[in-house]
Amino acid sequence: MNDDSGATGSRQAVHGSRLTRRRRVLLGVGIAAALLAIGGLIGASFVKSPQQLAADTAAPPPTVTTATVVSQVLTSSVQMRGVVYPSVQYDVYASAPSSGSSSSPGAGGASSATASSSTGEVYISKLEVGAGDTIRNGEQLAELDGEPLFALTGPVPAWRDLTPGESGPDVTELQNALASLGYYDGGDTPGYFGAATQDAVSAYYQHLGYTAPSSGGVPAADVVFLPSLPATVVAVNGAAGEQPGQPFLELAPRGSLALTGELPPAYAGQVKSGLSVTIYDEVTGIHATGTVADLGTATTVVPTGTVVDIGGGSGSAGSSGSAGSGSTGSGSSASSSGSGATPFIPLAVRPSQPLASALNGENVLVTVQTGQTEGPVLTVPVAAIVTTASGTSFVTVVGAHGKQTEVPVTPGISENGYVQVTPASPGSLAAGDHVVVSG
Numbered sequence: 028m029n030d031d032s033g034a035t036g037s038r039q040a041v042h043g044s045r046l047t048r049r050r051r052v053l054l055g056v057g058i059a060a061a062l063l064a065i066g067g068l069i070g071a072s073f074v075k076s077p078q079q080l081a082a083d084t085a086a087p088p089p090t091v092t093t094a095t096v097v098s099q100v101l102t103s104s105v106q107m108r109g110v111v112y113p114s115v116q117y118d119v120y121a122s123a124p125s126s127g128s129s130s131s132p133g134a135g136g137a138s139s140a141t142a143s144s145s146t147g148e149v150y151i152s153k154l155e156v157g158a159g160d161t162i163r164n165g166e167q168l169a170e171l172d173g174e175p176l177f178a179l180t181g182p183v184p185a186w187r188d189l190t191p192g193e194s195g196p197d198v199t200e201l202q203n204a205l206a207s208l209g210y211y212d213g214g215d216t217p218g219y220f221g222a223a224t225q226d227a228v229s230a231y232y233q234h235l236g237y238t239a240p241s242s243g244g245v246p247a248a249d250v251v252f253l254p255s256l257p258a259t260v261v262a263v264n265g266a267a268g269e270q271p272g273q274p275f276l277e278l279a280p281r282g283s284l285a286l287t288g289e290l291p292p293a294y295a296g297q298v299k300s301g302l303s304v305t306i307y308d309e310v311t312g313i314h315a316t317g318t319v320a321d322l323g324t325a326t327t328v329v330p331t332g333t334v335v336d337i338g339g340g341s342g343s344a345g346s347s348g349s350a351g352s353g354s355t356g357s358g359s360s361a362s363s364s365g366s367g368a369t370p371f372i373p374l375a376v377r378p379s380q381p382l383a384s385a386l387n388g389e390n391v392l393v394t395v396q397t398g399q400t401e402g403p404v405l406t407v408p409v410a411a412i413v414t415t416a417s418g419t420s421f422v423t424v425v426g427a428h429g430k431q432t433e434v435p436v437t438p439g440i441s442e443n444g445y446v447q448v449t450p451a452s453p454g455s456l457a458a459g460d461h462v463v464v465s466g
Contacts (some may be wrong), residue, residue, distance in 0.1 A: 091425060091429070091431075091463055092463070092464045093425050093461040093462060093463055093464060094407060094408045094411055094461070094462055094464045095458075095459060095460070095461060095462075096405055096406070096407055096448075096456060096457065096458050096459060096460045096461075096462060097405075097406050097407075097445070097458060098403045098404065098405055098406070098458040099403055099404070099406055099445070100399065100400055100402065100403055100404070101399070101400045101404065101406060101439075101440050101441070101442045101445065101446075101447055102396055102398070102399045102400075102440075102442055103297075103396070103397045103398045103399070103440040103441060103442055104394050104395060104396050104397060104442070105290070105294045105297055105298060105394070105395045105397055106392065106393065106394045106395075107288045107289050107290050107291065107294075107371075107374070107393050107395075108288070108289055108390055108391070108392065108393065109286050109287060109288035109289060109306070109374070109376065109390070109391050109392075109393040110286070110287060110289075110329065110330060110388075110389075110390055110391075111284055111285070111286050111382060111386040111387055111388065111389050111391060112284070112285055112287075112330070112331055112332055112387065112388065113261060113279030113280075113283050113284055113285065113332045113387065114283045114284070114285035114332040114333070115279065115280060115283050115332055115333050115334075115335065116261060116277055116278070116279050116332055116333070116334050116335070117251075117253060117258075117277070117278045117279070117280075117334075117335050117336075117337050118274035118276075118277055118278075118334055118335070118336050118337065119168075119251055119274055119275050119276040119277075119278060119337045119338050120273055120274050120275060120336060120337065120338035121149050121171055121176070121248075121271040121273075121275040121338060122149065122247075122248050122338050123148070123149050123172065123248065148270065149171050149172055149270060149271060150171070150172055150268065150269065150270055150271075151169060151170070151171060151265050151266065151267050151268065151269055151270070151271055152169075152170035152171060152172060152173050152267065153169060153170035153267055154169050154263065154265075154266065154267050155167045155168055155169055155170070156168050156169070156260050156263065156276075157260065157263055158260055158261065158262050158263055159259070159260060159384065159385075160259070160260045161257050161258070161259055161260075161281065161384070162178050162256065162257060162258050162259075162260060162278070163178075163256055163257045164178065164179060164180045164204060164207060164208065164256045164257075165177065165178070165179060165204070165207075165208045165231070166178055167235055168251065168276065169275075169276075171248070171271070174237075174246070174248065174249055175232070175235050175236075175237050175249055176248075176249060176250075176251065177235065177249065177250060177251070178250075178251045178252075178253060178256060178258070178278075179200070179201070179204035179205075179250055179251070179252055179253075180200070180203070180204050180207065180252070180253065180254075180255070180256045181197070181200030181201070181203070181204055181252035181253070181254070182200065182252070182254045183196050183197045183200055183252060184252055184335075184337050185197070185245075185247040185250045185251065185252050185337070185338075186247065187247055188242065188244055188245070188246045188247050189201055189220060189244045189245045189247075190220065190242045190243060190244030191220050191221070191222075191224075191225050191242075191243050191244060192220060193219075193220045193244070194218050194219045194220065195218060196218065197252075198218050198219065198220045198224070199217055199218040200252060201220075201224070201228075201245060201250075202215070202217065202218075202224055202227075204252075205224075205227045205228070205231055206227075208231065210227040210228075210230045210231045210234070211223065211224065211227035220244065225243050225244070228243070228244065228245055229243075248338075251276075251278075251337055251338075252337075253278065253280065254280070255280040255281070255283075256280070256281075257280075257281045258278045258279060258280045258281055259278070259279050259280075259281055259384045259387070260276065260277070260278060261277040261278060261279050261387060262276070262277040263275075263276055263277075264276070264277075274336070274338075275338075279387070281381065281384070282381035283332075284378075284381065284382040284384070284386060284387055285330075285332055285375070285376075286306065286317070286375075286376040286378065286382065286391070286393070287330040287373050287374060287375055287376070288304075288373075288374035288376060288393040288395075289371035289372075289373070289374070290322070290371055290372040290373075290374045290395075291371060291372075292325050292370060292371070292372055295322065295372050297397045298319060298322065298374065298395050298397060299319065299322070300318075300319050300320065300321060300322070301318055301319060302318065302319045302395050302396060302397060303316070303317075303318060303395070303396045304316065304317045304318055304319060304376050304393060304394065304395050304396075305393075305394045305396075306376070306378075306382075306391050306392070306393055306394075307391060307392045307394075308386055308389050308391045308392075309391075309392065310389060311383075311385050311386065311389065313383055313385060313386055315378055315379070315380070315382060315383075315386075316378070316379045317376045317377050317378040317379050318376070318377050318379075319374060319375070319376065319377075319395060320375040320376060320377040321374075321375040322372055322373070322374055322375075323372060323373035323374075323375070324372070324373075325370045325371065325372050326370065326371065326372075326373060327368050327369065327370055327371070330373055374393070374395070376393065398440050399440075400439065400440065400447060404439065404447045404448075404449075405447070405448050405449070405450070405456060405457075405458060406445040406446060406447055406448065407422055407445065407446065407448055407462050408444055408445060408446075408464055409441060409444055409445070409446050410464045410465055411423075411462045411463065411464050411465070412436070412438055412446060412448070413465065419435060420435070420436055420437065420438055421433045421434055421435045421436060422434050422436055422448065422456070422462045422463070423462060423463040424455075424456065424460050424461065424462055424463075425461045425462070425463060431463065434450055434451075434452075434455045434456050435450070435451035435452070436448040436449060436450050436451065436456065437449045437451070
């Protein structure tokens with residue numbers, strides 16, 4: 028019994044040992060198979076076909092930038108700088124009263140003519156106006172050596188003392204100016220300085236606060252005749268207690284401000300007379316409108332108006348100076364837009380209304396509207412148009428699934444980066460389409 032049980036136990040131990048070894052072998056085979064499978068997968072990830080390698084190393088597909096076709100009204104324009112200046116400027120030169128023509132001081136008169144008058148030196152007793160002021164017919168401008176200096180309307184400059192017994196067109200304009208002020212109602216032959224004219228002169232001087240001159244007339248040194256009043260004071264050169272500058276006053280008739288744009292020669296073909304103009308001054312914020320009046324020839328000379336000298340101190344009273352001959356005091360018409368030696372074409376602008384006096388001497392922005400579409404048109408960004416060597420143009424429309432189609436077009440006017448396009452085939456391009464933008 029004992030021997031059999033021992034043999035049985037021995038056989039069972041041997042059988043268990045074999046089973047264990049078999050299990051270990053099977054487990055090892057399974058692990059090896061798994062490792063081989065994993066290695067195959069890893070190897071497969073590193074081993075690629077030539078086609079796959081080419082695809083992986085190729086450049087990424089290009090991105091396409093598009094813009095939307097827009098239907099809108101376009102207005103083409105040309106911009107430039109321009110300078111505002113008086114088309115006509117009157118430079119008033121102060122002169123000493125002639126001997127024996129001085130008036131006595133009335134209420135408000137500082138004194139009679141001083142000894143300085145006999146030496147030709149003149150001093151400013153009072154100033155009644157300043158730069159930017161508006162002067163009207165009959166208004167006092169200043170007091171020189173105790174004598175009033177006033178403005179009257181008349182086309183003939185004061186070139187002589189007007190005294191009783193004199194005749195001429197300058198007497199006529201004196202009578203007309205005094206009549207418009209209510210001091211003369213006739214009584215003398217037109218153009219003849221008689222008793223009625225003398226009475227009117229006396230009444231006018233009393234109105235200013237002065238006694239009429241001992242001559243009974245109007246000294247040339249007292250009056251500034253201007254063809255048109257009101258006028259604007261462009262500049263005053265001098266102060267009370269000083270000798271007046273030369274010229275003493277710079278005056279410009281109201282509404283006489285001119286504007287000349289400095290058009291780059293490259294744009295001359297786009298601009299013609301009659302086109303609409305907008306004006307903007309960045310300093311004052313003033314907007315204005317007008318039209319192109321004329322185009323000149325290319326130059327580098329800054330535009331100015333005509334200067335007319337008035338008064339015996341000028342040495343050429345009443346003569347017209349050439350353009351640009353005026354002085355350059357504050358607010359002078361010689362202001363420029365700083366073009367320097369750069370050539371430009373003078374573009375004369377006709378304002379719709381007289382330019383504001385605040386624009387005198389300003390450098391303004393001038394915009395000329397050179398064209399406008401008749402209603403809304405198809406427009407694309409300028410960068411969307413491709414022009415071939417043969418001169419034809421097209422845009423590339425991006426459709427469904429990114430399909431691109433070249434659509435021949437004819438470009439039109441442009442504004443703010445957009446250009447009008449007309450498709451060669453009606454219906455091949457519409458608002459809302461997307462076109463490729465190059466660059």
